[in-house]
Amino acid sequence: MPSDPQAAQAFKVKLQKETETSRRLALKALGGLTDVPVGLKSFLEPMGYAKLLGALCCNCTVVAYVSPVLQHILQVDGMQECPAKTSAVRALEPWIRALKPPETNISDDEAAGEDEERTISWIVDAGAEPLNFSTSLIPPFRGYAIFPRMALMNHSCRPSCGIEFDFSGRIFVLQQPYDHIKPGVELTISYLDSSLNAEEDHKAMGTTQRRNQLLPYGFNCDCGLLCKRFGSIQAPRTHANPSRRISDRKHIVRAWDYQP
Incomplete structure (x- = not known):
């Protein structure tokens, strides 16, 4: 907005x-x-x-997937110096020199969490102009995905789990280091800013900002982090969906396939 x-x-x-x-x-x-x-x-x-x-x-999230072309270029760069690497770079040279910076128009949320730009330089022939390449020339594929199982997890301002994604198309729910998940305890995640991955960061968020971020989900959280300013500390509550429970304490609770 x-x-x-x-x-x-x-x-x-x-x-x-x-x-x-x-x-x-x-x-x-x-x-x-x-x-x-x-x-x-x-x-x-x-x-x-x-x-x-x-x-x-x-319940949808922005998904960015690295281009296979960029993966190939990075693999070539990671090769040891040998005739095969030189041949591969020469094959890429005319294509790389013809690349132009892409015209991108993405939001701050979409840009957040992306890998930093990396610049690579190769010497193809002695005395020739170096071949320079920036990873920003090949932006990732973008789209939106709905994670139905993640959507079943309730919100808590003191979440027991964090969310991480990887490039293989799977979603991982990980136990946060500041909380020990015991048998029978509900798995919860925070619907707030996903960049806040520590309890101290969540506590530092102001009451107004916290309420505004939860407003689109259609409920008001009445836990202590939101009510302490008004002098009424209440036990943390979760909202929105039926609870999901676990029966072990594995660090990686479960890997879930997403359905885009």
């Missing part, structure tokens, strides 16, 4: 128009509201459809 009030209002209007366009297309594809089962009609009303889209947005 833009920080400027006028830009934020314009964004809301645009979002409402696009939501209504999407709803009408969905109705057209289904043959009209009269042909929709009674139990689904509320989801195709303007308000119900907007809430449905909002729920999907809350």
